[in-house]
Amino acid sequence: MKLLVKAPAKINLSLDVLGKRSDGYHEVEMVMTTVDLADRIELTLLPTKAIKIQSYSRFVPEDHRNLAYQAAKLLQDMFDVKQGVQISIRKLIPVAAGLAGGSSDAAATLRGLNQLWGLGLSLDELATIGAKIGSDVSFCVYGGTALATGRGEKIQHLPAPPHCWVILAKPTIGVSTADVYRNFELNKANRPDVQAMVSAIETGRFDDVCQHVGNALESVTLQMHPEVAHLKDQMKRFGADAVLMSGSGPTVFGLVKHDSRMQRIYNGLRGFCDQVFAVQMLGETHTID
Template sequence: MLLNRAYAKINLTLDVLHRRDDGYHEVDMVMQSIDLSDLVWLDKRPSGEITLDSSSPGIPTDDRNLAVQAAKRFFEHTRTDAGVHIQLEKHIPVAAGLAGGSSDAAAVLRGLNELYETGLTLDELAHIGAQIGSDVPFCVYGGTAVARGRGERLTRIVHGCNLHVVLIHPRLFVSTADVYQGLVPSDFTDNPRSGDMVEKLQALQIDDIPSTVSNTLQRVTFRMYPELQALADKVAAVTHHPVHMSGSGPTLFCLAATAGQANRMYNALRGVMKDVYITRFVSGEGTSEPEEMKSV
């Protein structure tokens, strides 16, 4: 049995440039892996058998799950006469703007490549992942990247910033499709901020990074869900730090330069809300090597 970690992501920038002819939106964003992770166990099964169990009762265990789709795509691409049982231990909140499902799919691709010794490169795994979802290629690599197109065209970024991230996950469902449909012409931009963010990261300008974080979708989501705007205002009042949103939401986050600063924010927030996490940036190359595990 093989264990792989599936790391969540946040958006440090997310600019929507325009609506494409294919119905998708052209985006330009900086994505960053954080150390909040699901655990993905993979166990060999006979040919054609792909099954999934999850610790989270609210997610599908059939073809609707991106992890199952990833396994099918992997076996088709490699023409591997095999199967797999996938066991997900969920720690990343579901439908939170943190790419939990995409990260699970990426962990399955990396893990199957190791389990069946197929020798695919990360680039090849990312190519398979692009057929599953726009965030999957980034999750295959992990770390930091500028993502363009639908999010699948990646430029990987190396930097030395090891910021802490305080996540706040409200009990609120946000429809990503509805948020994108809610974009109006004034929300689009032809001046994305990814270049500014990359410059600050690589120059280790830690004090300037929080003010450089931006997300086009944040104002759209706040327009559609005013209760989320109210929560963000409350978080800002409690932490005295800028509050940002990841993806289409609803997860909010604050950046902290030190563990002590993150702990102070966490303790203050835990007094007024339940789902708060302390995480930190993690680097790339899948962010961790698979681990061989005994049967569980």
């Protein structure tokens, strides 16, 4: 038996860091939404308990370091599953980009194996399991749009944001999330109004969404990697309605209302950035098949 599952990327429309917790994680408050740039996960049932990863990217580990592997192993151990799985990952989401590609792969694996192994778990149960793997996995289990708090595992669902294009551009660098948080200083951060973003989404006003985008981690990454600041400036110059770095970076996204302007920005960025995507927000949460 085989099963194909999509693993969509996410962007942070608003990301605030409230402080460091006693467990070593940071307390966050952020609004995230999935976009239609997705990895493809193929799950093939194996008769033994083996878990095998097949990747078509040299940047993706094929052992226990892979979050999809960890998701499969966790489910297998928790529910004493006697079968195994081969997980083939076709990457379309850039690696180490601030787009939760690895977390989304893990979440897609949880959803797919729930079906393939006949576990009968709800999305809420899968999201709780996902929190054991990584901070973004719970959100990625659900997809759609949400306010995430705690270390990112507490999810409050929100309506779909107003329709627009999202231009994603990733410079040819990777960013270590751990390094960004290590250099983060709460008293120096430019902190966004997350609740204002929640209200903007709930009222469906595109201009308000654009006005309230913000990322408390952005100044840290911009200082570490000036090319991210340059990319932001270029996207603004080309006419995006709002521009922000996603997560800990280095991917920068622009929100664009009009098709013609989207095409102009996309073409302009392609001139000096290899990884550029024009996508839309997905809006709807995943369902259990």
